[in-house]
Amino acid sequence: MFHRYSVSLLLLALFFQLSLTDAGLRNKPRYTEEERMAEYVRRGYKFPIEHFNPNTEGWNRLMNQRVSQLMSNPEMQERWDGWIQTLSSAITVPNYTEFGWGLTHAPAQLTEDITQAIHEGLPTARTEGKIDVITGPNVPLFIDRPDLTNRVQRELQPILEAWSGVPLTAYTAYGFRLYRNESRLWMHVDKTRTHVISCIYHIASSENAEPWPVVIEDYHGNTNSVVLKPGDILLYESAKNFHGRPTKFIGDWYTSVFVHFYPTEGWLVKDRDIESHYAIPPQWREQVDSPFPDLRWVGTSATEPDCPDSWCHLINAKEWEGPGEYGMVMTGGGKKYSLGLSDGPPTEATDDDNL
CATH class of the missing domain: 2.60.120.620 (q2cbj1_9rhob like domain)
Structure with a gap:
């Protein structure tokens, strides 16, 4: 009986330890941290992040604040989820318009x-x-x-x-x-x-x-x-x-x-989900103080509960x-412009249109 009890405690401790490491993270592809870091270096990522995409003053300011908030989050899983969402937004997905x-x-x-x-x-x-x-x-x-x-x-x-x-x-x-x-x-x-x-x-x-x-x-x-x-x-x-x-x-x-x-x-040629994983810096586990309000993550969504x-x-x-x-x-900025839709609003087909 003592042996079974000891084994149960050992398994529980092992599960708890895994839950605090990369292996215990949800939504994590099958790679080692060494493999991920090799891709981080090969792709030329750096930390602190020098600039974001697009490289505007306001976007850089907003994304630097989010990174600061991420690094102050005490929950490992939340921090991991937050890094993926933030880097998808900030770096790995290109922009197509001026404001988005x-x-x-x-x-x-x-x-x-x-x-x-x-x-x-x-x-x-x-x-x-x-x-x-x-x-x-x-x-x-x-x-x-x-x-x-x-x-x-x-x-x-x-x-x-x-x-x-x-x-x-x-x-x-x-x-x-x-x-x-x-x-x-x-x-x-x-x-x-x-x-x-x-x-x-x-x-x-x-x-x-x-x-x-x-x-x-x-x-x-x-x-x-x-x-x-x-x-x-x-x-x-x-x-x-x-x-x-x-x-x-x-x-x-x-x-x-x-x-x-x-x-x-x-x-579809490039997997931007995995690219966001590779872009997470090696310092992602470090918890540091932030001057900004707490940012918490519920799966893929973010809240600032103190605001x-x-x-x-x-x-x-x-x-x-x-x-x-x-x-x-x-x-x-109050900008207004034409989309150049020369055909006008579409109309539903009538019986006459099909003759």
Whole structure:
């Protein structure tokens, strides 16, 4: 009996030790730290990080703050997850636009048809299930209309290609999600392989819904708070710009479609997930004091629990509000420009068109 008890204690101690080392980290590929460090050196990474991508004063300032916050986090797993998300945003994913976000508007007929479908589907909407970046007492509802989400993907692709300046491959148009009362969406970046050039297409909300802004960081170090009107589209580089809705939603429901593309030419050749692992500096385990507020990680999402609405830069956020305008983009610095969509808003085919 004593022998079995001793073995149990030994196994427990071994498990505890592994949980504090690289081997105990979730989401870690199969490599040794020596192999990872060899790739770190071979790729020319250095620490402190000399500059980020893009190399603007504001982006460097914002990312240096995030690195400082990472190194003060006492939890090894959180620190590892935070390094991966931060370096994907800061270095390994390229940028395609000046600010990383823009506000435009969808074709009117598309919004009208989806709005009708939303109201028809509300009585039978299913629950979506638990998602780690969404918090609140009520999990989102979901209306399945693949016929309409496929149409969204098809009709919005020219808008996102004109904005990003590159040919895109469609990955998904996800919807229709209906957030419910007291929901929050923590700040995060999306999947580097497939969610690169994206948009949030706001459709409608309940009559008692209060404005619920999308919060997004840009390449000049600004935090932007954008209130969308029905039919508005927030264009954003979703694998690079931290975004979310950390303020609490007040109302019965709020629904959007999430449309994701990736660059067609050469994007899938490089594994940017593993590249973010290789870019983590050898000092990542060292815990040092930071002058900035605590930054905590819940899986892939980030919060600053000591700040209002769990995100400190909201205090100085630049505020924007729709409605946007079809064929035009409004973005950081108040810039407004044409997307050059010469064909005008698409229309649905009629019987005459098929003769």
